[in-house]
Amino acid sequence: VLGAVVYKINDKPAQSLAANNGAKVPMEPGFEGRIDLPPGAEMIASSLDGSNILLSVRLAGGDSQLLVYSLAEDRIVARVAID
Helix, strand or coil, rough: CCEECCCCCCCCCCHHHHHHHCCCCCCCCCCCCECCCCCCEEHHHHECCCCCEEEEEEECCEEEEEEEEEEECEEEEEEECCC
């Protein structure tokens, strides 16, 4: 299974990221996590908004999809197909 490892989101301290939206996010210096992508998927781009990561992926068949991963919930919370 193809996965993406989140090492460092940006240069802000972990406390200010969680404080932005009031969510308790398990982020501190050295935080590591794993996001399991669909089999054969390739990550194209990513973006952070509060405790959510938006991943743009290309699936094994060539279709594209947006995935919203919640750091607070430690899971993919939304999938959007791109036609």
